[in-house]
Amino acid sequence: xxxxxxxxxxxxxxxxxxxxxxxxxxxxxxxxxxxxxxxxxxxxxxxxxxxxxxxxxxxxxxxxxxxxxxxxxxxxxxxxxxxxxxxxxxxxxxxxxxxxxxxxxxxxxxxxxxxxxxxxxxxxxxxxxxxxxxxxxxxxxxxxxxxxxxxxxxxxxxxxxxxxxxxxxxxxxxxxxxxxxxxxxxxxxxxxxxxxxxxxxxxxxxxxxxxxxxxxxxxxxxxxxxxxxxxxxxxxxxxxxxxxxxxxxxxxxxxxxxxxxxxxxxxxxxxxxxxxxxxxxxxxxxxxxxxxxxxxxxxxxxxxxxxxxxxxxxxxxxxxxxxxxxxxxxxxxxxxxxxxxxxxxxxxxxxxxxxxxxxxxxxxxxxxxxxxxxxxxxxxxxxxxxxxxxxxxxxxxxxxxxxxxxxxxxxxxxxxxxxxxxxxxxxxxxxxxxxxxxxxxxxxxxxxxxxxxxxxxxxxxxxxxxxxxxxxxxxxxxxxxxxxxxxxxxxxxxxxxxxxxxxxxxxxxxxxx
Numbered sequence: 301x302x303x304x305x306x307x308x309x310x311x312x313x314x315x316x317x318x319x320x321x322x323x324x325x326x327x328x329x330x331x332x333x334x335x336x337x338x339x340x341x342x343x344x345x346x347x348x349x350x351x352x353x354x355x356x357x358x359x360x361x362x363x364x365x366x367x368x369x370x371x372x373x374x375x376x377x378x379x380x381x382x383x384x385x386x387x388x389x390x391x392x393x394x395x396x397x398x399x400x401x402x403x404x405x406x407x408x409x410x411x412x413x414x415x416x417x418x419x420x421x422x423x424x425x426x427x428x429x430x431x432x433x434x435x436x437x438x439x440x441x442x443x444x445x446x447x448x449x450x451x452x453x454x455x456x457x458x459x460x461x462x463x464x465x466x467x468x469x470x471x472x473x474x475x476x477x478x479x480x481x482x483x484x485x486x487x488x489x490x491x492x493x494x495x496x497x498x499x500x501x502x503x504x505x506x507x508x509x510x511x512x513x514x515x516x517x518x519x520x521x522x523x524x525x526x527x528x529x530x531x532x533x534x535x536x537x538x539x540x541x542x543x544x545x546x547x548x549x550x551x552x553x554x555x556x557x558x559x560x561x562x563x564x565x566x567x568x569x570x571x572x573x574x575x576x577x578x579x580x581x582x583x584x585x586x587x588x589x590x591x592x593x594x595x596x597x598x599x600x601x602x603x604x605x606x607x608x609x610x611x612x613x614x615x616x617x618x619x620x621x622x623x624x625x626x627x628x629x630x631x632x633x634x635x636x637x638x639x640x641x642x643x644x645x646x647x648x649x650x651x652x653x654x655x656x657x658x659x660x661x662x663x664x665x666x667x668x669x670x671x672x673x674x675x676x677x678x679x680x681x682x683x684x685x686x687x688x689x690x691x692x693x694x695x696x697x698x699x700x701x702x703x704x705x706x707x708x709x710x711x712x713x714x715x716x717x718x719x720x721x722x723x724x725x726x727x728x729x730x731x732x733x734x735x736x737x738x739x740x741x742x743x744x745x746x747x748x749x750x751x752x753x754x755x756x757x758x759x760x761x762x763x764x765x766x767x768x769x770x771x772x773x774x775x776x777x778x779x780x781x782x783x784x785x786x787x788x789x790x791x792x793x794x795x796x797x798x799x800x801x802x803x804x805x806x807x808x809x810x811x812x813x
Contacts, residue, residue: 326566334501335538368414385425460496550689612647646748718746
């Protein structure tokens, strides 16, 4: 779908768009994607990434919360499917100019599902001078680096909610007996839904700045961008062409680094701008700041219908008793002001009991078919100003682009409801509000289940200020100062990129000619 950049005059008044998306307020830049596509679920993302990686010539940059080299990007290839680590090693051996850089949160070794020893001690696949596997300690105590970005040859970027780690691959059907949904040791895992976006064009340069800046903060190595070549995945048809894209970040205050809270401000501004429909897919739905904004919207006599898709039962003790309890308490606060009945919260299920749930790991927000936001930032407290995040927001400024956003929303909902997107499209043409359309399609099989929290407590769960804080905890400043000194002493400052000696700061623009 052809779309014009933000600076051009379009059907949507430019002034109105700029009032919502504003650089230095809720994004670091507004750029243009030549092509953009939404990759729904791990099978789609991993297959597209596989195709791009096989064409890499200069650089593969992986920024993540977690990483596990044992995963297969294409398990459907059977015995011939390579593990990701082996694939990366094979690529650098074949291409003498290719560098692979992988930067993972330092505490992934204790907090994430990936194998610990390969991250701590290294692995055979990573024992190569042009494979650089680093653990990032440049963060406040208890903060996590949560961005999920992959950039190939500085020409195409994948950004969204998925890490290259275990328990992420699944097909849109989320079948309970999917034979390929297994870890490397053959252990099956539960169905999981996630969303990633692939983009090329000028916006890749803006996302390179985000990734290169983080690499520099963690390693001291300056990276420079190369002239872009066509690396678009051949198997993916773009959903949009020439469309405006905003890039938003969260970075905690840390030493001389000032806090950046663009993603939280973006949430405020998008929710505040909504007129007709807010569609949300969220791993967590607990944020106090987001809750205040929704309360304001629900209290008004006229406002948008709000549809939230989230997991029925959270994983683990902490998530169930902190995130789960706070979600219920927030929903009670919202229901108390929802006198016009505009809030509708659903959980996907793949069967008839709690064991047959679908894990929602995606972070998606669609506003009035005009703004499509995908990224790493959760709707919890930590993503306000503690964890490091990156989101992209597509700005649909033409009728064709808005129709495409609606089609993508129907595809997501159709997957959860177990119906074809066309059925949702026909139902929406009846003039019914989105919740009415959804409720008419609910069933007892694979479907959505309305979440009813019932009466109970509304104040945040005790201990939330420790386990889900919005910003670094002040009383840890002394420990943090010691941690910073130790990490500075223990870190070997890397030399400038061996690919390209350059005095350019990675935050700056500039391409090697």
